[in-house]
Amino acid sequence: MTAPFTIGFLGAGQATQAIHLPALAAMPDLWRVGAVMDVNAETARIVADRCGARGVTDAMAVIEDPAIDVVAINSPHVFHAEQLIAAAHAGKRAALVEKPLAVNREQAEQVAAIAAGTGMKILVGTMHWYDPGFRAGLAAWEAAGATATRIRSAIFVPPNAQFVGAATEEAFPSPPPPAPPAEQPPEFQRERLRQTILGLAVHHIPLVRRFLREPGIVVEARRHPPFGYSLLIRAGDQVAELLAVMPGQWPPSWTFEASGPDRRLHVDFGPSYIAGASGRALLSDANGDRGFAFGENGYAAQWRHLHDALTNDTPLDMPVEQAIEDLAYALDLADAAADVMEIVA
Numbered sequence: 001m002t003a004p005f006t007i008g009f010l011g012a013g014q015a016t017q018a019i020h021l022p023a024l025a026a027m028p029d030l031w032r033v034g035a036v037m038d039v040n041a042e043t044a045r046i047v048a049d050r051c052g053a054r055g056v057t058d059a060m061a062v063i064e065d066p067a068i069d070v071v072a073i074n075s076p077h078v079f080h081a082e083q084l085i086a087a088a089h090a091g092k093r094a095a096l097v098e099k100p101l102a103v104n105r106e107q108a109e110q111v112a113a114i115a116a117g118t119g120m121k122i123l124v125g126t127m128h129w130y131d132p133g134f135r136a137g138l139a140a141w142e143a144a145g146a147t148a149t150r151i152r153s154a155i156f157v158p159p160n161a162q163f164v165g166a167a168t169e170e171a172f173p174s175p176p177p178p179a180p181p182a183e184q185p186p187e188f189q190r191e192r193l194r195q196t197i198l199g200l201a202v203h204h205i206p207l208v209r210r211f212l213r214e215p216g217i218v219v220e221a222r223r224h225p226p227f228g229y230s231l232l233i234r235a236g237d238q239v240a241e242l243l244a245v246m247p248g249q250w251p252p253s254w255t256f257e258a259s260g261p262d263r264r265l266h267v268d269f270g271p272s273y274i275a276g277a278s279g280r281a282l283l284s285d286a287n288g289d290r291g292f293a294f295g296e297n298g299y300a301a302q303w304r305h306l307h308d309a310l311t312n313d314t315p316l317d318m319p320v321e322q323a324i325e326d327l328a329y330a331l332d333l334a335d336a337a338a339d340v341m342e343i344v345a
């Protein structure tokens with residue numbers, strides 16, 4: 001048996017408390033938490049105490065600690081790239097960085113430069129890519145040589161706080177987002193749409209890109225305030241629809257679907273934050289339906305995959321170059337959508 005690797009968390013808010021720590025708690029042979037950093041000292045202390053780690057407020061105290069093998073970057077988006085780059089310079093063995101990998105092209109280039117010259121394994125937390133149900137459905141789809149003409153990602157989620165409340169007793173709950181201003185000039189509306197795409201649509205960019213043969217063009221974009229979008233991408237004979245509506249008081253639903261003339265793959269992912277089973281994938285064709293589901297979800301699967309790659313010194317399933325291309329695609333998509341979006345008077 002290999003000794004567990006030691007993780008240092010950067011950022012100890014909802015994603016750390018309600019997603020990653022519960023996933024890791026189920027794999028004590030693989031991982032231990034050595035440090036929890038947050039700029040809020042109380043949050044760092046309370047969350048660190050819960051997992052027997054030390055709590056700190058200085059990211060470099062974690063990044064430069066030789067006892068920390070892997071950093072988990074769960075800070076606000078804008079800090080991801082700089083913390084990842086610092087971790088690579090410090091010689092960390094791996095980083096699990098939450099989505100998005102970076103927030104603009106300049107940061108993306110800096111990450112690409114460091115990624116090319118480092119041995120650090122970088123896994124971006126687009127968890128549905130690692131979901132065992134999705135992976136099995138995808139493998140069956142590709143084994144059949146199927147081609148999709150229509151791709152659809154649809155997200156209907158209640159406010160995060162509702163899930164987080166069900167998953168954990170949050171230390172220092174994040175304040176609710178500020179109410180949007182009454183006046184929303186066009187540039188505000190465009191920027192909101194960009195942020196929503198980088199924050200939420202980005203989850204399914206790796207999945208969508210796997211099915212699209214070419215990048216395509218955004219032919220329609222709409223914002224669904226306060227935090228939603230619908231996008232229509234046309235790419236040759238393929239169309240991709242990306243839809244998200246949140247927050248709302250409806251049952252959560254997060255689905256991905258690819259369909260062609262003779263086959264359909266439909267995946268129903270479980271709600272984020274609730275530790276549970278994989279997505280349920282259903283492949284339907286002339287031979288009937290085949291279902292795929294497993295006991296572990298994408299959050300757990302990504303930590304297990306990272307552990308395997310470190311233990312066996314094997315490459316990650318998603319090379320960092322692909323994650324950087326996905327980010328570039330998301331940035332282009334966000335700009336193109338902001339250009340064509342309908343501005344609400």
Ligand SMILES: NC(=O)c1ccc[n+]([C@@H]2O[C@H](COP(=O)([O-])OP(=O)(O)OC[C@H]3O[C@@H](n4cnc5c(N)ncnc54)[C@H](O)[C@@H]3O)[C@@H](O)[C@H]2O)c1
Pocket residue numbers: 010011012013014015016019037038039040043059073074075076077079098099100125126127174199272
């Ligand atoms: N994969 C998923 O399903 C999922 C779900 C939620 C959030 N996320 C991602 O996780 C990240 C964190 O989101 P969250 O929901 O936990 O947000 P949050 O606001 O609940 O927590 C962020 C924490 O970071 C701390 N912080 C602020 N500046 C920091 C810095 N410079 N360094 C370290 N920590 C700092 C804040 O004090 C706060 O405690 C985001 O990138 C988000 O996109 C992913």
